[in-house]
Amino acid sequence: MKTNRIIQGDALQELQKLPDAVAQAIIADPPYFNVLENEAWDTQWKTSADYLAWCEAWVAESMRVLRDDGLVFIFGQLGKREHTFLHLMSRLTQQHQFHDLIIWDRAVGYDERRDSFTPQYEMVLVMRKGERVKFNKDAVRIPYDAKTIETYLKDKRYKDMDARRAHLEAGKFATNILRVPSLKGNSKEKCGHPSQKPIDLIEKLIACSTDEGDLVLDPFLGSGTTAAATQRLGRQWLGIEKDTAYVQIAQKRLASDPDLFSKS
Ligand SMILES: C[S@@+](CC[C@H](N)C(=O)[O-])C[C@H]1O[C@@H](n2cnc3c(N)ncnc32)[C@H](O)[C@@H]1O
Numbered sequence: 500m501k502t503n504r505i506i507q508g509d510a511l512q513e514l515q516k517l518p519d520a521v522a523q524a525i526i527a528d529p530p531y532f533n534v535l536e537n538e539a540w541d542t543q544w545k546t547s548a549d550y551l552a553w554c555e556a557w558v559a560e561s562m563r564v565l566r567d568d569g570l571v572f573i574f575g576q577l578g579k580r581e582h583t584f585l586h587l588m589s590r591l592t593q594q595h596q597f598h599d600l601i602i603w604d605r606a607v608g609y610d611e612r613r614d615s616f617t618p619q620y621e622m623v624l625v626m627r628k629g630e631r632v633k634f635n636k637d638a639v640r641i642p643y644d645a646k647t648i649e650t651y652l653k654d655k656r657y658k659d660m661d662a663r664r665a666h667l668e669a670g671k672f673a674t675n676i677l678r679v680p681s682l683k684g685n686s687k688e689k690c691g692h693p694s695q696k697p698i699d700l701i702e703k704l705i706a707c708s709t710d711e712g713d714l715v716l717d718p719f720l721g722s723g724t725t726a727a728a729t730q731r732l733g734r735q736w737l738g739i740e741k742d743t744a745y746v747q748i749a750q751k752r753l754a755s756d757p758d759l760f761s762k763s
Contacts, residue, residue: 502714502735505726507746510718511553513739514560522737523633523713525561525571526704526725528696529554534578538693540742547583554587555594557718558626562595564716567629570598570708574696576621579612588624598632599625603700605681623704638706640670677703691748692722701728709734723749 500521506513510529532550535541544550561571573591575584588600601623608617643651648667657663679700682689688698701724705715711733717725720738722745729736730753740746 500737502737503726503730505720505723505738505740505746505749507741507743508739509741510739511557511560514557514564514718517560517564517716517737519563520566521714522561522564522716523566523569523710523734524705524708525565525569525716525718526701527557527561527571527718528574528694528721529557529719531576531578531581531694532583533581534576535693536578547586550583551587551590555590558591558595561716561718562626562628565628568631568633569628570632570634571595571626571628572601572704572708573624573626574603574621575624577618579610584622588622591624591626595626596628597624598627599675601625602676604676604678606678607681609681633708633710635707635710636672637669639673639703641673642670643667673703673707679703690722690752692745695722696724698724698728698731701725702732705729705732705734720749721745723752726753 500518530538530541530543530550532544532547533542544553558571558573565571575587577584603621603623605619605621608619610618612618648664651667652660652664677700679697682695682697689695705725705728709715709732712735714735714737715725715729716737716739718739720726720740723738726736726738726749738749740749
């Protein structure tokens, strides 16, 4: 199968053409359903029941395409009143194996609600196919600063100081609350997609769930963030996207200097 390419088309139809058990990780950032009210791709279903049925179909195909020890990451966001993602999580976890629920802490609020707290997070539902999964916690450690290391090393409760030092120098394990600032309007990384995800966030999901050379699939590629992150980490990728304008944005992005989109 030819990899490192964008397939322009409908996610469900194109997933159906892929072989069984080829992708080590699937990063899916689908339409949310009526959350981005001005985007035609987010308002294409008449009812939430239609949307849920469509999601069940593409997730079932994604599970077929996933390797036995792979993980599927599905992004979801709630709107001011819209909350279909809660129902989606409930449905999907009755059909497939729940693995984790990651909170993407966007660091800043994204919508000034007057009648509630300002929303600041999105969710990432993680599901597995088999009992054993490939997961590398060391790949997503967060470095301790020098002062913290020095303070912890003075703590006399630790018996094996060499092991303690090795852990401190490697960094702390990331929690399932991933704090990665969302992209500001003037970010160098921004390339014209209304729900473009930060490459640093996608990179964490790929780094923990795949090894070099593994295949990462994104059925809703948008501006190409998954492909860019995958390329940067030395994995293979395959992206599906329906909209011609976004396919062109992603192609341009991937052909440009990687430093342009590496940091905001
Ligand atoms: C939330 S966005 C993905 C953004 C992407 N993660 C990024 O960082 O740029 C969802 C994308 O799904 C695409 N889309 C909507 N319906 C689709 C379908 N049936 N098949 C494939 N792509 C679709 C939209 O055009 C949109 O680009």
